[in-house]
Amino acid sequence: MLKTHRCGILRKEHIGQTVTLAGWVNRRRDMGGVIFIDLRDSSGIAQVVIDSGKTDVDFSIAEKVRNEFVLQVRGTVDPRMEGMENPNLATGAVELTVSEINILNPSKPVPIQVDKEATEDESLRLKYRYLDLRRERMQRNLRIRHAAIKYIRDFLDQRNFIEIETPILFKSTPEGARDYLVPSRVHPGKFYALPQSPQQLKQLLMVAGYENYFQIARCFRDEDQRADRQPEFTQMDLEMSFAERDDILDMIEEMTIGMVEHTSVIPLASKEFPRISYREAMERYGSDRPDLRFGMELIELTDIMKDSAFKVFASNAKDGKPTKAICAKGCGHYSRKDMADLEDYAKKFGAKGLAYLAIDPETEQVKGPIAKFFSTEQLDAIMTKMDAGVGDLILLSSDNKLVVNSVLGELRLEMGRRLGLTENTSLNFCWVIDFPLFEEEMSDGHYAPSHHMFTAPQRAHIPMLDTDPHAVLSEQYDLVCNGYEVSGGSIRIHERPLQRKIMELIGFSIEEAQDQFGHMLEAFEYGAPPHGGIAQGLDRLVALMAGEPNIREVMAFPKNQNATDLMADAPSFVAQHQLDDLNVAHKGAAIEAVEEAEQ
RNA sequence: GGGGACGUGGUGUAGUGGUUAACACGUCGGCCUGUCAAGCCGAAGAUCGCGGGUUCGAUCCCCGUCGUUCCCGCCA
Numbered sequence: 001m002l003k004t005h006r007c008g009i010l011r012k013e014h015i016g017q018t019v020t021l022a023g024w025v026n027r028r029r030d031m032g033g034v035i036f037i038d039l040r041d042s043s044g045i046a047q048v049v050i051d052s053g054k055t056d057v058d059f060s061i062a063e064k065v066r067n068e069f070v071l072q073v074r075g076t077v078d079p080r081m082e083g084m085e086n087p088n089l090a091t092g093a094v095e096l097t098v099s100e101i102n103i104l105n106p107s108k109p110v111p112i113q114v115d116k117e118a119t120e121d122e123s124l125r126l127k128y129r130y131l132d133l134r135r136e137r138m139q140r141n142l143r144i145r146h147a148a149i150k151y152i153r154d155f156l157d158q159r160n161f162i163e164i165e166t167p168i169l170f171k172s173t174p175e176g177a178r179d180y181l182v183p184s185r186v187h188p189g190k191f192y193a194l195p196q197s198p199q200q201l202k203q204l205l206m207v208a209g210y211e212n213y214f215q216i217a218r219c220f221r222d223e224d225q226r227a228d229r230q231p232e233f234t235q236m237d238l239e240m241s242f243a244e245r246d247d248i249l250d251m252i253e254e255m256t257i258g259m260v261e262h263t264s265v266i267p268l269a270s271k272e273f274p275r276i277s278y279r280e281a282m283e284r285y286g287s288d289r290p291d292l293r294f295g296m297e298l299i300e301l302t303d304i305m306k307d308s309a310f311k312v313f314a315s316n317a318k319d320g321k322p323t324k325a326i327c328a329k330g331c332g333h334y335s336r337k338d339m340a341d342l343e344d345y346a347k348k349f350g351a352k353g354l355a356y357l358a359i360d361p362e363t364e365q366v367k368g369p370i371a372k373f374f375s376t377e378q379l380d381a382i383m384t385k386m387d388a389g390v391g392d393l394i395l396l397s398s399d400n401k402l403v404v405n406s407v408l409g410e411l412r413l414e415m416g417r418r419l420g421l422t423e424n425t426s427l428n429f430c431w432v433i434d435f436p437l438f439e440e441e442m443s444d445g446h447y448a449p450s451h452h453m454f455t456a457p458q459r460a461h462i463p464m465l466d467t468d469p470h471a472v473l474s475e476q477y478d479l480v481c482n483g484y485e486v487s488g489g490s491i492r493i494h495e496r497p498l499q500r501k502i503m504e505l506i507g508f509s510i511e512e513a514q515d516q517f518g519h520m521l522e523a524f525e526y527g528a529p530p531h532g533g534i535a536q537g538l539d540r541l542v543a544l545m546a547g548e549p550n551i552r553e554v555m556a557f558p559k560n561q562n563a564t565d566l567m568a569d570a571p572s573f574v575a576q577h578q579l580d581d582l583n584v585a586h587k588g589a590a591i592e593a594v595e596e597a598e599q
Numbered sequence: 600g601g602g603g604a605c606g607u608g609g610u611g612u613a614g615u616g617g618u619u620a621a622c623a624c625g626u627c628g629g630c631c632u633g634u635c636a637a638g639c640c641g642a643a644g645a646u647c648g649c650g651g652g653u654u655c656g657a658u659c660c661c662c663g664u665c666g667u668u669c670c671c672g673c674c675a
Contacts, residue, residue, distance in 0.1 A: 030631085031634060031637080034631095035634095049633080052632075067625085086635055092635085111610070115636085116610095119612095119624095121611090176675085178674085224600095450675095478675085561667075562666095562667090
């Protein structure tokens with residue numbers, strides 16, 4: 001090795017030792033007769049001192065050194081002089097007095113400043129990702145990611161899980177997201193698909209008798225990007241035979257708690273993960289992924305509205321349309337314009353308008369356009385139910401249940417953001433369970449699965465598949481953290497007749513099912529064990545634990561919003577003979593793009 | 600596919616319908632033996648994303664286009 005010690009580990013106990021360090025110049029401070037260099041390696045930073053008064057060191061070399069040069073230095077670890085310690089540096093009690101300095105490689109001036117926090121446009125960071133990754137923040141994030149993955153592997157290994165790799169080249173299926181396709185050279189006209197998840201394969205591993213499978217699996221989805229969505233991403237994917245729902249929930253909960261405690265920068269809010277039914281989540285938070293960092297729950301006021309003089313709400317109540325509200329603490333001073341902004345926001349989610357009651361911070365009177373329609377008793381009842389006090393703002397919505405929950409759910413999040421309640425200071429997990437098996441009725445009279453078509457209905461609800469499919473609850477479960485869905489899974493269907501019934505309800509013909517899932521259906525006829533599993537979005541979870549606003553910050557080489565790798569410039573055009581091999585030809589916009597590129 | 604924001608030296612920003620586009624960091628040179636965001640002195644570095652239009656004159660106003668980003672659609 002070209003070094004005997006790592007920069008970041010030097011402490012008082014090393015004083016007197018002769019050591020060799022190697023790393024990058026984080027910063028250089030030239031005093032004329034003495035030059036200080038902050039030498040950085042993957043372990044941290046050490047200050048090295050080159051003193052022109054010492055004859056055994058070639059001072060002229062130190063004068064040539066610039067930021068990001070790669071150096072090797074040999075010297076003795078000395079205590080810093082009295083009062084010269086640097087408490088901001090882990091190695092700040094000592095410094096290396098250099099007797100030999102060697103430039104291993106110089107560096108051009110860097111386009112981004114490695115020793116400073118990122119301020120530049122993200123596209124520049126992505127173009128020079130290998131420099132951006134030198135930064136402390138990215139080094140930290142990728143270490144958190146490594147620690148999380150290692151924790152998961154160790155945890156599952158101890159519980160008799162084995163990690164099995166599944167193919168990246170697999171089969172396209174029509175439902176779900178758009179597939180990334182890979183043309184086959186050997187089979188003209190045929191394509192592989194990159195897996196959106198190893199879902200089918202892990203179920204087949206259950207049929208194969210492995211009982212406990214997991215994988216840190218790369219998944220691919222050709223959809224438009226978001227802050228927490230990349231074309232390729234990583235899932236902790238897991239499947240268990242003979243497990244019931246709570247077995248999986250309990251184990252994942254234990255694993256998640258352990259992982260957060262071992263690796264997270266942001267602390268866990270509670271070791272109790274509440275289990276909330278889908279219905280309750282929608283009623284109380286207006287979302288199937290409730291952000292539990294704050295309260296501001298949706299409260300039903302329909303009873304009070306029923307007898308009120310406010311005709312819109314009263315007649316809605318008679319039509320079975322609820323009125324619900326949230327209470328934003330301390331927002332009673334909102335101006336007419338603030339309220340107009342909020343109303344516009346509410347309308348984006350289907351609200352026809354936005355009613356409100358504000359308790360004026362000065363007069364302590366209830367004000368707002370609809371206040372006059374309510375008696376003092378009714379207003380008192382509303383205040384009590386909403387737990388509202390002086391200076392608070394109550395936002396009301398009345399419509400069908402779906403709209404009311406969605407509008408107030410979004411307003412709740414918006415008010416939470418405005419009130420600073422969504423700061424990323426703790427991780428608030430909860431389980432959402434008892435999802436409906438089907439989402440909505442399609443125009444052709446068929447049903448859409450709310451998770452995927454292998455999700456099992458709850459045993460007791462199976463008879464309702466014939467009578468009232470919408471009422472059927474499933475064995476699906478999601479793990480939610482701070483309003484993000486971080487995991488999702490289910491107990492699967494393992495019996496062929498039930499699977500066929502579900503496919504019929506979804507509108508899959510026997511032929512279609514046979515063509516796309518024939519291997520699955522056939523496999524299930526050879527003694528498929530009852531099984532279930534879960535997949536965790538690792539990128540999102542690590543981003544939450546690292547306190548980062550998007551998943552690109554916890555991925556080494558992410559793509560930008562247009563699914564482009566700005567560093568390598570991928571995707572790129574390929575040679576004609578490559579296309580010829582694949583029997584693939586350009587068409588439409590691709591022809592124009594190629595012509596343009598050739599000019 | 601749609602909407603919003605942004606685009607000015609290497610980087611981050613400021614600015615203006617009119618002579619020489621300002622500041623900080625970085626870079627280069629000089630001074631300096633105890634700094635740690637070192638300091639001081641000096642210098643170089645920008646066709647103001649690209650194309651078109653309005654105008655006597657556009658970095659600024661208008662249109663288009665490209666790029667980046669956030670959101671909706673899409674996606675579990």
